[in-house]
Amino acid sequence: MLPTLFELSRSGKRAVKFPKAAMHSSAKIPAKLLRRQNPSLPELTELDVVRHFTLASQMNYSVDTQFYPLGSCTMKYNPKANFHWALHPAFAGAHPLWPSWAVQGTLESLAGLEEGLAAITGMDAVTLAPAAGAHAELVGILVAGAFYQDKGQAAKRRKIIIPDSAHGTNPASAALGGFEVVTIKSTARGRIDVLQLKKVLDDTTAMVMITVPNTLGLFEDDVLEVSRLAHNAGAQMYMDGANMNALMGIVKPASLGFDMMHINLHKTFSVPHGGGGPGAGVLLVRRHLEEYLPVPRLIRRPANQNGELSILDAHPKSIGRIRAFHGSTGNLLWAASYLALLGRDGVFQASRDAIVNANYLRRLLQDAGLTPYSDEPCMHEAVFTIDPKKLNGVRTLDIAKRLLDFGFYAPTVYFPLIVPEAMMVEPTETESPETLEQFANAVKTILSEAASDPQKVKDAPHALPVRRLDDVLAARNPVVTYQVS
Ligand SMILES: Cc1ncc(COP(=O)(O)O)c(C=O)c1O
Structure with missing residues (x-):
């Protein structure tokens, strides 16, 4: 086992020597906040530290060194070029409170990502803010709730129908959003059971929520019929698109009848994940749900007003803020770069x-x-x-x-x-x-x-x-x- 930095520590060793402070800090800090003892920090030379972390990194299992055969997690190689661009000082050095005119490059990249994802999915409007797939599901459910509120149907439509082949976060998000979850069993072929669906689908249904491809890695071949039935009952169709790695450029979820969906950028769009690191979910909706999306949103000014991007901070029908600023901007830029490098054919x-x-x-x-x-x-x-x-x-x-x-x-x-x-x-x-x-x-x-x-x-x-x-x-x-x- 690798010894810890504390075990390697020897009194008096230093990696960096700081110059003596011109004024003793205690002059400004109230006495009750001053330490009585020096903190117990490891004392090491620079080489000790470099060797320690290099050896530790070599003990790591990573997709850069070996195959990660995880299912459902899309642990794919993340091209380094994307990392390079996301770390460009023009992006990494920007502050989220800068005015929009000062960060047009960043906003253009985010808008490019929105446009690319909308083109791949056939959806009309996008929010990049959710922190992860499950967060995007919850946001989608809140958006559907706001839509029904607006239409005067919120009290009636309390049920979300989810097949048992859906990802576990789907029923969890529906319950967290305050809806009743109705689970339907899959057929022997691992597909949604349309007969079961018909039995539970009615005008109290808010949403039918399906993972496509489902967690068995299978395409829901009755999806068009499911969408038709759901829409006839006045319900919204939600697609868990975290498995979009199977569908890009092949089929657009909007053409399957979905009203909203999410994508996990940290799966399909090469943003690294694992170990609880930051993810980035994206929620995409059809036009009738757009005004309920969370703020802030990117808005492009008309060409006669210089065509710049600005930020919409409030909208009367929006569900409001779900997160600070636009989300995990570093991750979003990484995905934007991946999409730009791959292009339509890629x-x-x-x-x-x-x-x-x-x-x-x-x-x-x-x-x-x-x-x-x-x-x-x-x-x-x-x-x-x-x-x-x-x-x-x-x-x-x-x-x-x-x-x-x-x-x-x-x-x-x-x-x-x-x-x-x-x-x-x-x-x-x-x-x-x-x-x-x-x-x-x-x-x-x-x-x-x-x-x-x-x-x-x-x-x-x-x-x-x-x-x-x-x-x-x-x-x-x-x-x-x-x-x-
Ligand atoms: C199909 C599916 N849906 C939803 C999620 C939840 O995404 P997250 O872990 O980002 O919340 C995952 C996660 O892997 C998933 O595979």
Whole structure:
């Protein structure tokens, strides 16, 4: 294990020597606020610090070094050019309180992102402000609530219908928005059950909320009929578009009948995520919902008033502010750069390659004896299921842990919830066929170990500094401090 900076500390070592202050700070600071003791900070040379953090970074597992076979998370390689542009001093040095005339370049980039996302989805208006996918869902639900309020239907339309193949954040957001959640079971083909939908859809329905492709990695092939039925009942259609990595340049959600949707920039549009870092959700709506969007919004002045972008800070029908300024501007600029680099053909190719890769892996693991959930081709991610009875009691979790010994990050397991012993992989467009073959070979080896030496798989990992953890104990009784011995 790497020693901490505190363990490496030796009294008197310094990386930086500060000049003596001209005036003693205590002259201005009230006595009761002054420290009685010096803070306990590690004392190190610059080289100690550089080596410590460089070694720590080498212990990291990252998409820049290895394959991240997580499903549902779109852990794809984030091109460095985007990072470079987002960090340009003209962007990074701007202050959010500067007047709009002083930040036209930043606002133009954000407007370009809005226009690009609207073109990809067919939607009419955009807010870039939500902090993440789930936040955008909540904002969408509040927007729908404001729309019904305006139409005098808020008291009646209290129900949001969500299939059980939707992402878990969908029912959570609907409940948080104050609506009643009605769940409908999927068909044996993993698709929305239209007969079930018809039974629960009525004039108390505010919204039908669908994840497309759904969490099984499957396209909802009855979506046009679902939209028709929902609209006939006077309900709004919401698309969880966090899986847009499968659809860019292929189909526009607006043409499927959706009234609003969100996109996770930190999945599809190459903004890095993971480890709880900042994300960026984007909510897109059709024209009839635009006036309810949160503020601030970007507004372009007419050409005869110089065509500049300005900021709309209030609108009588808006749901108001949901976040400071325009959202995670650094992330938004990163996505704007990604979109500009890819262009129309590039986004189509990204989605097409993501689908080809997922289906290639699906076939490789099908041949390796890992039964896919569905015999049908998938979209951008493939779901597998195993039968522990046929594998000497080896479970999906054991396979995931053993994969760590082979140098792979663990895939998503036990999700989607409706598939027993689920394992889900989203290779994304950025992985090569060779990487997918190496991954499939590792799974194949583990399956043969399950036949010959199941305990080896059940006890994995063997090659990591830390062996199998008690996840439940760690979650229930977290120890978040480190004691120097
Ligand atoms: C389909 C889907 N919907 C919603 C979300 C929620 O997004 P976030 O984690 O940014 O809140 C995710 C997250 O991965 C997702 O995959």
